Amino acid sequence: MDLTYSRKHQDLQAEIRAFIKGEGHRSPSFGGGRKRPDQQRLDWQALLLQRGYIARTVPREYGGYGAEPDVLENAIIADEFSKAGISPGYLDVGALIVVPSLLELGTREQCERWVRTTLTCETIWCIGNSEPGSGSDMANAKTKAVVEGDEFVINGQKIWTSSAHFADMMFLLCRTEPEAPKHKGLSYLLLPMDSPGIEVRPLVTMTERPEFNETFLTDVRVPTDQIVMGRGDGWKVAIASLKHERVMLGDPNKQLKRFQSIRELMQETKIDGVAVIEMPEYRDRLLRLQGEVLAAKYHNMRLLTLHDQGAEPGVVGLIQKYFATTLNHRLSALAVDVLGEAGLPYDPHEVAEDDPATTWQIDYMYDIGLIIGGGTSQIQKNIISERGLGMPREPKAQVPAGRG
Ligand SMILES: Cc1cc2nc3c(=O)[nH]c(=O)nc-3n(C[C@H](O)[C@H](O)[C@H](O)COP(=O)(O)OP(=O)(O)OC[C@H]3O[C@@H](n4cnc5c(N)ncnc54)[C@H](O)[C@@H]3O)c2cc1C
Structure with missing residues (x-):
């Protein structure tokens, strides 16, 4: 890998320094905690999206900046923001796990419906992987989704669901093919959190602050087209989304x-x-x-x-x-x-x-x-x-x- 800054990279560095000098005072504090972004964060997010300092390579049609992938560009942006103590934007599981997973594996309709609103923080996501008895062994998930007409009906329990207490959507791992071998019976569903039958109970961490939750699902209905890939393809989606989660963490x-x-x-x-x-x-x-x-x-x-x-x-x-x-x-x-x-x-x-x-x-x-x-x-x-x-x-x- 060549780490020397070309003319293009030097120009980008100068551009970001000028941006930080001119607009840096509008940045919210670094971090942001586990809560919905306030107006200052939303405005900052919109500005960073417009300038291409977040979602730089996400296609324009989905609300990104549409740039060609360039590792050094991303590194320069992150480096300059970090040195200046400026917020890099609201980069949560939605922007960093759900968006790249949908771009990789979702349908065009799913990308059109959720990528843009996730980047602008109108749609906040939580991840429903872990269950009592299936954490490290995620493929052991027991939450069931059964097809009835053109809907899945979901029953089960998730645990450690970060941000579920204020999220709009859940990226939900569940078992749709109970007869298939463990890894082949899973699917991922895109589940609105205001669906009837969802109960979220906060759990406090060692910080004594409610950070994550138990999430109970009783006869929750979601249209069958809100599945990522096909029935039984959940393990492929899990591998892709965990790859993005590791980049985030x-x-x-x-x-x-x-x-x-x-x-x-x-x-x-x-x-x-x-x-x-x-x-x-x-x-x-x-x-x-x-x-x-x-x-x-x-x-x-x-x-x-x-x-x-x-x-x-x-x-x-x-x-x-x-x-x-x-x-x-x-x-x-x-x-x-x-x-x-x-x-x-x-x-x-x-x-x-x-x-x-x-x-x-x-x-x-x-x-x-x-x-x-x-x-x-x-x-x-x-x-x-x-x-x-x-x-x-x-x-x-x-x-x-x-x-x-
Ligand atoms: C802060 C935080 C946020 C989280 N947010 C989310 C979230 O948003 N959504 C979500 O779905 N989950 C979330 N989780 C859950 C997290 O993914 C699980 O806690 C994790 O996968 C471990 O699963 P477990 O807690 O069931 O532990 P277990 O799998 O029961 O493991 C218990 C212990 O045994 C060890 N162990 C297990 N199997 C093996 C093995 N084969 N070899 C060696 N050691 C082993 C583990 O390392 C661990 O020390 C979160 C967890 C934390 C702490």
């Missing part, structure tokens, strides 16, 4: 931004009049993490190059997801240590979104969730060792006689 720009904030925190925080950044034990940790942050950035370019080439990312994506999510946690751990006593107290009822100390504590706790969500580290490591390194398969646990 492994995004190195989050770490670049975080690294920069920690460096500032270490410059500002003093112990006995000495800035923490001057203390060898802390500086050593910071430098090691800097190396890892840069490694994640360049590894991600390999991943994006494979995506742009239409090649399967395979274990490259799993390595990025595993490495980036564990690195995020180590970065916030350093910040909490630097804060010392200020990093300890935490009252979820008095959480100020813009208080840096509280934000680091929330990140530190929530990052553990992202090590688990989208496929746990243990599962990523198993697959990397088996498919990437050619090591023997994990032995399956023996089922005791008389059980199973």
